Amino acid sequence: MAKLIYSAITSLDGCVADKDGNFDWAVPDDEVHAFINDLERPIGTYLYGRRMYEVMVGWEGIDTRADLPAVMSDFAAIWRATDKIVYTKTLKQVSSERTRIEREFDPDAVRRLKTTQERDISIGGPELAAQAFLAGLVDECHLFVTPIIVGGGAQVFPRHVRVGLELQDERRFDAGVVYLRYRIRP
Numbered sequence: 001m002a003k004l005i006y007s008a009i010t011s012l013d014g015c016v017a018d019k020d021g022n023f024d025w026a027v028p029d030d031e032v033h034a035f036i037n038d039l040e041r042p043i044g045t046y047l048y049g050r051r052m053y054e055v056m057v058g059w060e061g062i063d064t065r066a067d068l069p070a071v072m073s074d075f076a077a078i079w080r081a082t083d084k085i086v087y088t089k090t091l092k093q094v095s096s097e098r099t100r101i102e103r104e105f106d107p108d109a110v111r112r113l114k115t116t117q118e119r120d121i122s123i124g125g126p127e128l129a130a131q132a133f134l135a136g137l138v139d140e141c142h143l144f145v146t147p148i149i150v151g152g153g154a155q156v157f158p159r160h161v162r163v164g165l166e167l168q169d170e171r172r173f174d175a176g177v178v179y180l181r182y183r184i185r186p
Contacts, residue, residue, distance in 0.1 A: 002044065002117035003139040004110065006129045010156040011148050016126055018150040025148045029175050032144065033071040039142060040078050044119025047110070047132075050088035052125035053099075060096040087128055107135035130158030140183055141165065147176035 008016055009026040017023040028036060048056060059079040062068065068076075084099040094101060102109075105128060113121060114137070123129050123138070132138050143156070164185035171179040 002114045003120045004047075004114055004132060004137050005043075005120055005122050005140045005142055006132070006138050007039070007122055007124065007142040008126070008129075008156050009144040009146060011146055011150045011153075013149045013151070014156050015150045015153040016156050018153040021153070025150065026146055028144070028177070029173075030069060030071045032173050032175065032177050032179075033075065035171070035173070035179065036144070037071065037074050037078060040075070040082075040122070042120055043078075043082055043122045044117050045083040045085065045113065045121045046079075047121060047123040047128060048084060048086050049125045049128040050086060050091050052128070053084070053086040053088070053091070053094070056124070057094075057096050105131045107131070107137060110135070110137050126154055126156055126158065130161070133158055133161050133163060138163075138184055140168070140181060143180045143182070145178045145180065 009023075009028065010016055011018075011025065016026070018025075046056070056079065059076045062072065062076050080097060082098065084094075084096065086094060086099060086101050087103075087105045088101060089103055091101060110121075110132065123132050129138065165182035166185050167180065168183050169179070169181040173179070
């Protein structure tokens with residue numbers, strides 16, 4: 001059975017974007033990016049909301065640039081090789097391969113997906129992840145805590161949801177980023 005993994009790069013004060021929607025502070029350096037690539041390799045499907053998909057779809061053709069660092073080219077290849085489901089009421093069509101649109105997040109459909117997939121599933125974006133947390137679908141959280149306080153903005157976790165966590169792994173990086181992997185307690 002596949003695990004549903006919520007992955008996020010977050011500020012120290014728990015934001016994935018600042019109050020203006022900026023997340024330029026979250027761009028990983030090569031060391032962190034290479035580690036992320038290794039975590040993403042076993043993922044078989046990405047679940048995205050429209051906004052997260054619009055951010056990530058840039059990876060579809062980015063590796064055609066000659067000046068692209070190897071770590072970014074590697075991620076682009078990983079991203080393109082992975083299936084993607086975009087949950088959106090407004091997006092009419094997708095602009096990436098291996099991608100389909102679902103109009104509503106259906107917890108039962110995600111439960112079925114978890115039981116039929118051999119590879120893990122990643123959910124991206126705090127709004128979509130909130131629905132998965134509320135439905136009790138998330139199995140793990142992979143957080144990259146960035147050494148910055150942004151003073152407010154989009155929160156990494158949903159409010160009014162209580163979830164017990166058990167630390168499974170941690171790693172410190174030279175730039176001060178800390179990786180934390182938590183298992184959701186039943």
